[in-house]
Amino acid sequence: xxxxxxxxxxxxxxxxxxxxxxxxxxxxxxxxxxxxxxxxxxxxxxxxxxxxxxxxxxxxxxxxxxxxxxxxxxxxxxxxxxxxxxxxxxxxxxxxxxxxxxxxxxxxxxxxxxxxxxxxxxxxxxxxxxxxxxxxxxxxxxxxxxxxxxxxxxxxxxxxxxxxxxxxxxxxxxxxxxxxxxxxxxxxxxxxxxxxxxxxxxxxxxxxxxxxxxxxxxxxxxxxxxxxxxxxxxxxxxxxxxxxxxxxxxxxxxxxxxxxxxxxxxxxxxxxxxxxxxxxxxxxxxxxxxxxxxxxxxxxxxxxxxxxxxxxxxxxxxxxxxxxxxxxxxxxxxxxxxxxxxxxxxxxxxxxxxxxxxxxxxxxxxxxxxxxxxxxxxxxxxxxxxxxxxxxxxxxxxxxxxxxxxxxxxxxx
Amino acid sequence: xxxxxxxxxxxxxxxxxxxxxxxxxxxxxxxxxxxxxxxxxxxxxxxxxxxxxxxxxxxxxxxxxxxxxxxxxxxxxxxxxxxxxxxxxxxxxxxxxxxxxxxxxxxxxxxxxxxxxxxxxxxxxxxxxxxxxxxxxxxxxxxxxxxxxxxxxxxxxxxxxxxxxxxxxxxxxxxxxxxxxxxxxxxxxxxxxxxxxxxxxxxxxxxxxxxxxxxxxxxxxxxxxxxxxxxxxxxxxxxxxxxxxxxxxxxxxxxxxxxxxxxxxxxxxxxxxxxx
Numbered sequence: 001x002x003x004x005x006x007x008x009x010x011x012x013x014x015x016x017x018x019x020x021x022x023x024x025x026x027x028x029x030x031x032x033x034x035x036x037x038x039x040x041x042x043x044x045x046x047x048x049x050x051x052x053x054x055x056x057x058x059x060x061x062x063x064x065x066x067x068x069x070x071x072x073x074x075x076x077x078x079x080x081x082x083x084x085x086x087x088x089x090x091x092x093x094x095x096x097x098x099x100x101x102x103x104x105x106x107x108x109x110x111x112x113x114x115x116x117x118x119x120x121x122x123x124x125x126x127x128x129x130x131x132x133x134x135x136x137x138x139x140x141x142x143x144x145x146x147x148x149x150x151x152x153x154x155x156x157x158x159x160x161x162x163x164x165x166x167x168x169x170x171x172x173x174x175x176x177x178x179x180x181x182x183x184x185x186x187x188x189x190x191x192x193x194x195x196x197x198x199x200x201x202x203x204x205x206x207x208x209x210x211x212x213x214x215x216x217x218x219x220x221x222x223x224x225x226x227x228x229x230x231x232x233x234x235x236x237x238x239x240x241x242x243x244x245x246x247x248x249x250x251x252x253x254x255x256x257x258x259x260x261x262x263x264x265x266x267x268x269x270x271x272x273x274x275x276x277x278x279x280x281x282x283x284x285x286x287x288x289x290x291x292x293x294x295x296x297x298x299x300x301x302x303x304x305x306x307x308x309x310x311x312x313x314x315x316x317x318x319x320x321x322x323x324x325x326x327x328x329x330x331x332x333x334x335x336x337x338x339x340x341x342x343x344x345x346x347x348x349x350x351x352x353x354x355x356x357x358x359x360x361x362x363x364x365x366x367x368x369x370x371x372x373x374x375x376x377x378x379x380x381x382x383x384x385x386x387x388x389x390x391x392x393x394x395x396x397x398x399x400x401x402x403x404x405x406x407x408x409x410x411x412x413x
Numbered sequence: 414x415x416x417x418x419x420x421x422x423x424x425x426x427x428x429x430x431x432x433x434x435x436x437x438x439x440x441x442x443x444x445x446x447x448x449x450x451x452x453x454x455x456x457x458x459x460x461x462x463x464x465x466x467x468x469x470x471x472x473x474x475x476x477x478x479x480x481x482x483x484x485x486x487x488x489x490x491x492x493x494x495x496x497x498x499x500x501x502x503x504x505x506x507x508x509x510x511x512x513x514x515x516x517x518x519x520x521x522x523x524x525x526x527x528x529x530x531x532x533x534x535x536x537x538x539x540x541x542x543x544x545x546x547x548x549x550x551x552x553x554x555x556x557x558x559x560x561x562x563x564x565x566x567x568x569x570x571x572x573x574x575x576x577x578x579x580x581x582x583x584x585x586x587x588x589x590x591x592x593x594x595x596x597x598x599x600x601x602x603x604x605x606x607x608x609x610x611x612x613x614x615x616x617x618x619x620x621x622x623x624x625x626x627x628x629x630x631x632x633x634x635x636x637x638x639x640x641x642x643x644x645x646x647x648x649x650x651x652x653x654x655x656x657x658x659x660x661x662x663x664x665x666x667x668x669x670x671x672x673x674x675x676x677x678x679x680x681x682x683x684x685x686x687x688x689x
Contacts, residue, residue: 372611373607375615378619381476381632
């Protein structure tokens with residue numbers, strides 16, 4: 001018993017010294033450490049390194065000790081002087097917060113990143129600013145990390161001499177939350193990254209895609225905004241994607257898509273908005289998707305459905321002010337539309353159940369003509385197109401037998 | 414019926430052109446059909462606002478109404494009016510007035526009231542609802558300009574048709590035929606050309622074809638003013654360069670102006686050479 005008590009008191013005595021081991025190292029003018037590199041060299045697992053404001057020009061800071069917290073106070077600037085990466089994380093549980101990382105310079109032989117995480121887990125990169133960086137945050141084989149509330153403004157170059165804002169490669173379970181990204185090549189890029197979550201990010205005015213992912217299954221995208229990116233958003237070769245309450249807008253150009261889906265299966269698109277884009281939603285080889293409650297407004301094409309898109313279900317979406325609601329390149333369409341609201345619908349509802357009593361055929365004849373001969377678009381809104389559409393509606397010969405049998409009479413709330 | 418207006422003693426300074434123009438405008442200002450036209454346009458615009466929803470959608474529907482109605486009314490009403498004014502024209506010709514002045518006075522006397530009916534008919538609901546002008550002022554301006562120019566073109570065409578034949582039935586059929594040709598027939602032919610020669614690069618020939626029809630020019634001019642940039646992105650670089658930049662609208666406007674000159678000069682020639 002006495003031994004036990006002694007042990008207990010020993011533990012009690014040791015505990016404060018254990019927290020003492022998580023010591024604080026202060027970096028800055030007049031502080032114990034002048035450089036972050038020196039502080040990192042002196043740090044033990046679990047140390048907190050506080051960096052006071054100032055401009056730090058140091059060789060790439062490599063963190064190899066687990067549990068280090070690197071905290072900037074008053075936005076200290078880490079400058080890459082156009083020549084190198086700025087921070088590399090090679091240990092677990094590292095946190096980087098409150099810094100401005102800037103000026104990595106452009107490199108054509110390497111993917112130079114301001115902050116790179118290499119084969120480490122549970123890192124947190126929060127509340128930092130990235131300016132003039134080739135790649136801002138680059139995760140390779142890094143798992144369960146959080147990238148939160150960072151503000152990233154790229155150098156704004158074209159596609160060939162620019163990098164991505166948040167880049168994930170072979171990283172699972174990463175959360176990308178509340179970041180703002182602009183002027184990069186791709187705002188957010190996931191490759192071979194399973195189970196990632198992107199939430200509340202804003203990706204705007206990037207040279208190529210606002211969001212780009214390939215071979216990244218079971219990811220969730222919620223409440224993000226993708227605005228005026230060069231080619232919109234493109235997602236390919238992934239399963240079990242869930243996209244909810246995102247806003248895709250202002251993707252304008254001959255090869256721009258608010259959202260391009262290619263070889264995507266078993267996913268869900270719920271309550272997203274597709275606004276003012278050349279093409280709202282483009283489906284190629286996309287199958288078994290549930291597309292529900294989305295809003296398509298003011299697009300050239302709201303939905304372009306290629307022949308190899310199978311078994312997609314469009315339910316309760318609304319189509320407003322689009323030049324073409326649905327276009328397709330085939331007579332046989334193997335996706336279904338049920339209970340959507342179409343502003344072009346002219347049917348009636350005698351039994352008053354809120355659903356139209358005559359089917360709506362969303363593929364206009366003129367849309368078929370344009371699909372075959374893009375130049376014919378010059379005849380857009382010519383009265384003759386309405387005449388042809390009306391004739392085709394009465395005697396459907398050429399348009400695919402695609403119909404919403406029970407269209408909504410009022411836009412869904 | 415128009416002689417009464419002419420007996421009003423004109424101020425001494427009035428030119429023959431002014432005299433004829435004033436008489437023509439006064440006559441048409443009391444015309445019930447013209448009033449009906451203005452009210453119909455206002456009614457359509459108002460209905461579009463009440464039921465049409467978003468501002469841009471209203472503008473597009475107004476564009477469609479303008480493209481169909483303005484040529485129709487200018488052609489049919491213009492032809493009718495010239496036939497109805499036959500006696501008035503003969504009376505004018507018996508006066509010591511130069512024929513050129515009489516022609517211009519008659520033409521403007523027809524065009525200005527029609528254009529005024531269009532501008533007021535579409536403009537008053539627009540002003541009352543206000544919101545739209547903030548949304549797309551350039552497109553709105555384009556719509557107004559295009560409406561007035563189409564009126565001028567098709568009124569001149571109507572005069573040329575009515576002065577070319579004394580047979581009213583023939584004149585009316587020709588007018589309706591011209592309306593059909595310019596609003597639907599021409600575009601149908603263009604679409605046929607597109608589907609027949611779809612394997613060739615058609616962008617440039619198509620742009621040239623657009624210049625061949627004032628209704629198409631009007632449509633493209635207004636569409637480029639609206640932010641259907643969504644679509645323009647799609648039609649390829651050439652279309653964008655030609656109609657998206659500053660050059661496009663000026664080319665289209667110049668072509669429309671030329672289109673006004675053509676029927677006016679035909680009508681004028683017929684009027685000057687004709688033996689009434």
